[in-house]
Structures are given as C-alpha cells and as structure tokens.
Amino acid sequence: MFYQKHKSVLEDAIIACEKRHYWSPFIESPSRHLHPEGAHEMGKTAFELQLNTSFKLDQPGETGRTGLEISPYTQQPLGIDYPKSDTETIVSASKKAGQRWRKISPEERAGICLEMALTLEKQCFENAYATMHTAGQAFLMAYSGSGPNALDRGVEALAYALKAMRDVPNSASWTKPFGKAGAVTLSKSYRLIPRGIAAVICCATFPMWNAYPAIFANLATGNSAIVKPHPNGILPVAMAVRTMRKVLSENGHDPNILLMSADTKEQPVTVELLQHPDIPIVDYTGSQRFGLWIEKNCSQKLVFTETAGCNGVIIESTENIDGLINALSNGLCGFSAQMCTSPQNIHISEHGIETNQGQISFDGFRDLLVDAVKERVADPKRAAALCGAIQADESLAILDRLRNEKKASIALDSFSYEHPEFPFARTASPLILDVKSEHKELYNQEHFAPVAFLIREQDAESALTNATSLVRESGAISSYLYSSNETYKARAQDAFADAGASLWCNMTAPMPMNFAAAYSDYHVTGLNSSGNACLSDLAFVADRFRIVQFREPLSS
C-alpha cells in the first residue's frame, strides 16, 4: 500500500544514487512561501510548549523519568523529562515487534519508511528548534541539518537497502542434468531475514543526520531499532521517534520496532545496550575514541561508525583568492566548526602562494583570512546565524588551553560574541593559531572547538605529505585542496586516495565548502580512523539482512 503510494519517489531515489545528481523529495529551505501558512510559527510554538513538561512517548518498560538537557542558547535546563527505560523490557518489546515487522515485504517496509520520512518533514520547524536548543546550531542549519538534509540521507540509505534486497529474487527454478540419471528440477525460494535489533547511538551536535540513515537502513531491512540519543540531544530524537511510532501504529504496525532509550551523562545506558546479547547491530555517531572502543569491543556485532577526523585544507595556489577566503572563513565559522566536515588544519607554504592577484605571502594569506573571519563575526546577528552556539563547555576549555599554547602564536583570538536573541548563549568565534609545521602535536588530532591552525609548511610538497600523514594517523572525514596547478591537483588526488580520504577541490562560495550532498557525496570512506561506514553504499545495508533458502524438487 505505501510501496505503491511512494514507488515513484523510491525509484527516483535509486536513480539519484546511481546518477549521483542533485535530487530531493524534500523542501530544503524554511522560507515561508514554500510552506503552509503558519508552519514556522506552529513549529516554534510546539517546541516552546514542550519546554518544562513531560515528553509523552508511550513506550513499554518505563521505570521512571530521565533527561537533563541544557540549551546552549540559554544555558538553562529545557526542563523536559523522558521515559527512563528498562533495557530488558525494551529489548524484549523490540524483539517481539520485530517478529511481525520482518514478515512484511521489503518493498512495503520501504514504503512505510518513506511515509515516515514525509511525515517527519512536516515537523521540521519543531525539530529545528529542538535541535537549536540541544545541539546549539543556528536555526537555518538546524532546519536543514535535522530536517530535509538529514531526511535525504535517510532516504538515500533506504534506496540502497531496497536495492540490496531486490538483488535477492523471491524464487527460482533450477534444472540440472545429473548424468544418466536424468535431470532434476528444484523449486527454490529465498527469504530475507533481518539480524534483529539495532542500537542507534546518536551524537550531540547533529542528532538526526546520521540517525535517519541508520534507522531507515535498519527498519527497511526488517530489523527493529532502539535509538539512544546523546544526553544533551534527546528532544529532537524523541520528537522524531514519537512521530515515526505514530505513523507505524496508525497503519497497523507495532510501534515498538522503534524505541528510544534516553539517559543522562551521569547514568548512561549506552554500554548496556551495546553489550546486550540480543542486539546484533550497532550504528554509532560520536567521538573517535568511543567509536574505536566499539569497533574493538563489539567484535561479534555488525558495527557501523561515523566519528571524527582531523580535517585538513591545503592551499597550494588559486585563481580565485576572494572565493577561497570567502569559503574558508565561512567554513571556519559554520556552526563554530562543530561539524564533522569542518576544516581545522590549513597547510600553506611559508613562502606563500600564487593567486589571481599575484603572489601572496603566508602572512598576507593569514591576514586575509583573519580579516574575513573577523568581518563574519563582527555583526552579532550575522555571527549568530553562522556560528550558532557552542554545544558543550568542553569546547571552551579547549579554546582556553590552546590560546595559552606557547608553541603557537594567536593570529585571531576567539571571543564570545553577543547573541542578539539569547544574551546567555554559549558562543565562541574562531580561534586561529599560527603554528610551525614541526609542532605536529598541536594539530595532529581533532580539537572539538572553533579552532583552526595555519600551518607553516616548507612548501606545497611538504603540505601534501603532512596533510596525508595526518589522515593516516588521525583520520579525516573531509579534506580540502585549493590549487590551480593541474599536476599538483592530480598528485594530491592520488595521495589522498592512497591515504583513504576524499578530496574537495577549489570549493568556493556560494556553496558551503563542507556541504555533503545525499545521493551524490559518499560520506566517510571507511579507510581511515574517522569511521568504518559510508553514507551510503551497498556495504552500509547489505549485511543488515541475511538470506535463508528453501528448496524442494518440483515434482514432490
């Protein structure tokens, strides 16, 4: 029923994954004239009405209430409590619900998932405010990052799941001669069997962007899922889970194929879920340290991780210095560099670079970049729209530590800009440090804070060597290159590929340099320590289900 309803959209999604062109079934912009009248206000009101109340989720296994989220914008508790779930009870409810869910055809499951996605689109405004006040994103990013862009990645995963499942036929007839004894014909049928329950562990800064792909990949392939939001990112997840459960139950399905297990930093439940013997799949987004722990310690589970890397930018030369400075300053400011694709390390020859405005020295480049960033954060309104707020206090501590680092010189100090709407917002403009290449210990890891290192490299070759060695040592999700030298570009492309990293070249405005497009940009290679799973490829879905077969002679 939902498969028929959504068939053409699903086929378009599959085609988009194959052609990797721009496509989306969702409205990307929150612009008022693209949405029903009052949609934005209603979403905002819904969010506000939720504050200081109990979030109703109507799940089994509720043993109490939990949740202690602080808004990065007010630095006050949201005052919302959520079901505290008994792990055994929800695991067993999830298991039970999965028994029926797996019997629904793959196509219909995909149809239901798309119905959920389209329903979720309708609450994008509500979820945007929830994301703002948990992750700290600015409204526009929260709208797309928990809304259409996240749903696009979800539908992309859904398309791959459908494709992988379609690869297995329902039945076959097989006739083979057996020598003098004659031919044998067997009738064969094949069933797709899900692995069981997936634990979907979400991160604080982008609560939905990896959650939707994991949820849809799991549900489409017949698994059930228990979503574990970050302790400070429960609300957006809870809203989505409630809506998806509603779509399920309104259409006669057991909503318990999707459950949420909320917790607090003080009483975490993650490891309990990860180690539960009835949970064979783990989808994790978060820190590299914990991601590696999971990869190592959940060895007999199917583990998909997206963590973090040490993203580098090589500046070799450019035909468009204004566009470069524009894009890079934007990239350093965007969500205060709390994105997994944010650039951190800027490798540039100490002898400067060739540009369309002639040779520019290292110091000249630094000044251009510093001025551009300064300008972006000078106006509080502009700063607020671009930088948003800082998700956690830890990031401020990192900035404090780094600005006192003796081996680095401060090219631009970070300051807390005054948010025009939220006077108590936790904010920080980018800190730019000027460092010598040899002080690798300063920049050879991700610093989860708005900080960039301008690294004085001996020359462009050293920059390439250093940047790719950092990919090998510390991983990278996005790497960037600015070069107008075709030979260098080709060499860099090879070098990053050899290091297991994708390379975005000469990204200039108006597109944000670190924008990753569903259906087109493969996100995370799995070849370095920034995660083992890619959004989305066949490997992201093909092992979430298995095949059992029945065969019998045709005559019997």
Place this chain on the structure above:
Amino acid sequence: MFYQKHKSVLEDAIIACEKRHYWSPFIESPSRHLHPEGAHEMGKTAFELQLNTSFKLDQPGETGRTGLEISPYTQQPLGIDYPKSDTETIVSASKKAGQRWRKISPEERAGICLEMALTLEKQCFENAYATMHTAGQAFLMAYSGSGPNALDRGVEALAYALKAMRDVPNSASWTKPFGKAGAVTLSKSYRLIPRGIAAVICCATFPMWNAYPAIFANLATGNSAIVKPHPNGILPVAMAVRTMRKVLSENGHDPNILLMSADTKEQPVTVELLQHPDIPIVDYTGSQRFGLWIEKNCSQKLVFTETAGCNGVIIESTENIDGLINALSNGLCGFSAQMCTSPQNIHISEHGIETNQGQISFDGFRDLLVDAVKERVADPKRAAALCGAIQADESLAILDRLRNEKKASIALDSFSYEHPEFPFARTASPLILDVKSEHKELYNQEHFAPVAFLIREQDAESALTNATSLVRESGAISSYLYSSNETYKARAQDAFADAGASLWCNMTAPMPMNFAAAYSDYHVTGLNSSGNACLSDLAFVADRFRIVQFREPLSS
C-alpha cells in the same frame, strides 16, 4: 583486454546470480570424451611427477622449505616441500604488488580473474589427484570439488564483486541552486579503493571450494591475497597459486598479488598472518572453534568465515521412502561425511512415520537406512568411489569414542573398508547410533567423522523443536526435511528460517541431497554459528573495497 575477451561470460554469470538458474562455464564431468585426449592421464602424471620433489613457486621471502603432507590413501608423506615464507617479506611484496593492481580498472581485474579461472580448469585433473591425496576425497568428488564446482563458486563471487563495483559510477555532474547566489555545478569522480591484503585461510577437506571465491572476490575488488593452505592441504593450493601467478606474470602483472604461505602443524603461521597490521581482510574456512576465535580476536578486520555446523535431518513423512533412503544413505556415506553439508542428526518420531509404503516404525526406518548404507559400503570399489578416505586420524578417534558411548546403541558399526587401489588407505564406513532425544550431549555438536545419530523424538513437533534449537546452539550449514505434509513443511520452513537456517526439503536421488549449486544456492546464512559469510551475496564483496571521491566546481 581480458574484460573484452570474457565480457559475455561475466554477463552470463551475473544473470545466473540474478535468475539463480543452472549455469556454468566449466565442464563439470571428468568424462574422457568431454576433455582433450589424454588430459586425465597427463594430469595424473603431472601429480605423480610432483611427488617427492620440491615445489617451485618462485615467490619472494623464501627462507627455507616446509610442508609435511600425508596422503590419506597411502598414509605416507607426499614428500613435497614448499617455500617457507618470511611473513614480513611476503606482506611487503603483497602490498607493493597491490599498489599497481588497484590501479587497473575493476572490469579488467574481473577479466583477468576469469582468465585465471579458465586456465585453472585445464589443470583440474592434476588438482583432483592433489586433492585426493591431501583431503582424502574420492577422485570424482576431488575433480568437481576442487575443479569446476569450486571454480563456479569463484566465478559467482567474481560476478558479485563486479556487480558491487559497477554500482559506483566513475563520475557525476551535480548542479544545485544555492538560493539567490545561483546554481553551483560540481564535477565529481569516484574511485574504488581496495582495503589492502587479504589472508585466505583454507581448510583440509575442501582446499579450493572456499579458496576460489575468497581469492576472486579479493583480487577483483583490487586487494592482494596471501593464501594459507591447511598443513595437510598444500599441494592443491600450491598448484592453483602457481597457475594463477603464471597467468598474471605472462600478462604483465605483478604475480605477487597472489602469494602462498605454507606451514606445518608444528610450526603454524596462521595467527601471525591474522594479526599482521597490514592485513585488513581475513577469509577463513575451517573449524568452528577457530572461526569464532577469529571473529572475536580480529575485531578491527573484515572477517569472512565458513566453519561447520550440526546439520540435522527431520523425517516427518514421505511419499517416496525408497528415494529418501537412497538419498540419505548416500548423504551419510559421501566423502565419509566430511563435508560441511553432510547430515549428522536424523530426527524421527519414536512412533514412526507415514510413507507411500504405509506406516514405518522407528526401528523399521533404522533397518532400511542401515541396510542401504551397508549395501553402499559392501563393495569396496563402490565404497571407495563414494566414501573416499578419512582426512585425519582424529576422525577415527571420534568414531572409537562414540562407538563406546554407553548412552547410545550401535545401529551400524563403522569399519575400515579395504580400498581396492590403496591397501593402506585410512577408511571408515558410517557409524550409525540409535539415541534417545534426551541425550542431547551426544549429538549437540559436530562430530567430524562419518557418524550419524538416529534420534528418537517424541513426535514430529519435538523433532522440529529439537532440530531448530540445535541450529541455534551449534549452528548448521545445511538442514534437511522429509515431509509430505504441507502444513508441517510450511511450519518447518518458518521455524528453520527463524533459527537462521536454510532448509532442503524432500531431496531424493539422483541429486546428492547436500549438493550446493553456485549461482543458485546461497551457502551459509550468517545467522548461526556456522560462519558469518555467505557464498555469495552482495555482503560478501561490498565491503572489500571502499570509495574515495574527488569533487571540484566545473568552472574552475
């Protein structure tokens, strides 16, 4: 070049995997009139000339000679020594060779793999004798099991690898509007990057059947491979590796993308390979115990295992008792039940079964089966062709232990039949034990020996419960059902699917009940403890390579 040459065969293989019909590019029978004159004799001679000589493999890192294979047919050493390889040297040679190999197009790599497979077919006779005298298989099984049937599974894996790689386009053009700023067009290109080196660990009884799929899946996806034969199964692997290396070097490729590391039971090298940091992929066939150890201890590697299970047969009713007895007695004798698909546990109601010849009691069924097995092993020539030899002394020890088991009564004792050609052959006919259902400890694990348990179940329902619970506890590669009751069949199909096992129903002669056909039968579900990998599905290949991407504005 080889892609063009073999394109139509590769496409046919892909179609066969989709339709899952019978198809093969290889000659399955060793029948003389299907092969060039003298092919059989030449193969036999080549094998005999190899005995008591040094096997030349021309590999790097040779630090001495190793190998101590005993023929199950003569119980004498083959007298062949092989290169003993320094692990660091071969790993670094493999790595180096991989650097060039990965740059060849996926299609061409697939073409070269098929060229190898077709070349390997020409040495099937030679390899059949090598397999006989290491694994203990009878000639006919050795011919197909290390020859066409194994190559078919290899080509099947190759077809899946090609399909998974084709899913990623080489390039894309992506145009997206960015609000008032206008549209951006990016030119994107995608590269497939292999993970690196695969360690392919082979088993003693079927040295090539899992080796070819692993080798071709790895090489096609751009990885290099180091094959580690079982200490008593080196020769068939060495012959194949030598031929494949020859195809590579004759066509201008570095043969070191495929290397062999031989060892002895006393000085094993397996763990050294498995734990080498430069080896990210492991393909393993062998014992369940070691397979589980690998799954647990190689957590950050991509691990594919096929091990062993406790294969059950439920006898509920039949319309063809003769065919059933014929097929089952054949299944118990075939290669002395040393196949991963051999049946072991026969579950039957103590009240007997309905058949086309009326009600047959448990004892009546036992007698029919015992008589049929007796008949098959009465004539040494027939016994030799069917049972072959026992690969290892351990199997004889198992028979000794079980025949003295007080809780079981011997329905048919095992004896060493006299091989007509090899008077010193290590042989054993099937031991059939009559046991009570409650003595589960007797049969709740795989006994790697020609032994079958006739299990007295309370009724057909108990049989189903017991058989599926054994799948859950101990795994199963193949499960069998004989039933003419449609309701029971449907329930059994569901119950086995729920337990994560495939079910072969009413298999009667002339087809061997446990024959698993490439391109049609998915081998190993990955849902129980008999292995985590399936021959072949997309999951068997999709994660062996990853994707890196390059993108750049079109105008730049």
